[in-house]
Amino acid sequence: MTDYTLNDLQVSVQDRLAFKNLTDYMILCEAFLVFLERANLTRIVSPTHHNYFFYQYDETHDHKITRPLNTDLFIESVDVFHHTFETFIDFLLDLKKYQEAVLEKSGCSEYIKSNNISKIVYTIQQSIGSIGDSFHNPNQSRKRIGQLFERLIGLIIQQVGLECQPRTINIPIPDNAGYYMSYELDVVFSRNKAILTVDADYISHSEIVGSIKTTSKDRLDKIFLDKYLLTKFIGRDIPVVAIFLHDVQRALRGNSIFGVNTTFKTNHFLGYTVALNKLDGVYYVDPRPEMLVNRRLREQIFDFQQFLVRDIWKLSSS
Numbered sequence: 001m002t003d004y005t006l007n008d009l010q011v012s013v014q015d016r017l018a019f020k021n022l023t024d025y026m027i028l029c030e031a032f033l034v035f036l037e038r039a040n041l042t043r044i045v046s047p048t049h050h051n052y053f054f055y056q057y058d059e060t061h062d063h064k065i066t067r068p069l070n071t072d073l074f075i076e077s078v079d080v081f082h083h084t085f086e087t088f089i090d091f092l093l094d095l096k097k098y099q100e101a102v103l104e105k106s107g108c109s110e111y112i113k114s115n116n117i118s119k120i121v122y123t124i125q126q127s128i129g130s131i132g133d134s135f136h137n138p139n140q141s142r143k144r145i146g147q148l149f150e151r152l153i154g155l156i157i158q159q160v161g162l163e164c165q166p167r168t169i170n171i172p173i174p175d176n177a178g179y180y181m182s183y184e185l186d187v188v189f190s191r192n193k194a195i196l197t198v199d200a201d202y203i204s205h206s207e208i209v210g211s212i213k214t215t216s217k218d219r220l221d222k223i224f225l226d227k228y229l230l231t232k233f234i235g236r237d238i239p240v241v242a243i244f245l246h247d248v249q250r251a252l253r254g255n256s257i258f259g260v261n262t263t264f265k266t267n268h269f270l271g272y273t274v275a276l277n278k279l280d281g282v283y284y285v286d287p288r289p290e291m292l293v294n295r296r297l298r299e300q301i302f303d304f305q306q307f308l309v310r311d312i313w314k315l316s317s318s
Helices: 006-014 022-039 078-104 108-113 116-132 142-159 220-234 266-275 289-293 304-317
Strands: 042-045 052-056 163-172 180-190 208-213 240-244 248-253 256-262 281-284 301-303
Touching: 006 022, 006 116, 006 142, 022 078, 022 116, 022 142, 078 108, 078 116, 078 142, 078 304, 108 304, 116 142, 116 304, 142 163, 142 180, 142 208, 163 220, 180 220, 180 304, 208 220, 220 240, 220 266, 240 304, 281 304, 301 304
Parallel strands: 208 240, 240 281, 281 301
Antiparallel strands: 042 052, 163 180, 180 208, 248 256
């Protein structure tokens, strides 16, 4: 495989003509993993959360440090990643063919238990994010990293046979003739190909709105508010789901800059469900431990695999 420099990888992340399909994501991720194997970067385990680690780049890139990477999800071997990606694509084809009945297919339970869906999505997106962390100015890549995660999840939804596209809608404000509220929706997805159109003014009865973000930090309130306002202004319940990559960031802990801190706000999340409305599904590729043990959170927050294997079909059939 070609030896790519970190500068090459930076250019690839910024390429506006790339990432039209899942293969493009696979190629970039493999190039980054090869770079890691050959560059011999410093690998630092978090002293506060031992299942998270960081890479530190060399002096050419100002000793920049990557975001925290979860050892339970991030695949460091390019060979293991390549094989896991191939089985992931095969599984998506099965999902497209069998939909929710895939759970009855032989070997499905074992595949889901392997957590390989989450591992592939996580490794791809965190490779992109880690390349972005090497930029001299992080603002050069922050928005791009988020855009590529939106596109990655959208491509996966399309790969299993659903229509899925971003959409901007203009909703008339009741009792204010001539005034409209504009909404940019990350994705709208549906099984119904005849109804879904990019320039649709509203959202049809068979469509679900998806908010796709790398983290809920500073975004959680808007997602709840979006569902509330869309439902109020359109005049019926609008299904809204949220898909997040993770909710962790590097933090200072004692004398170490390699601590890991959660960015998930439990009380805000629960407060919004009471004051506004519950979302129709909240999914994490890398869920926080408290989401698995807190009863109220556990009732509403699930891992991304459940969305893809089970819930997407329930939502899109209603």
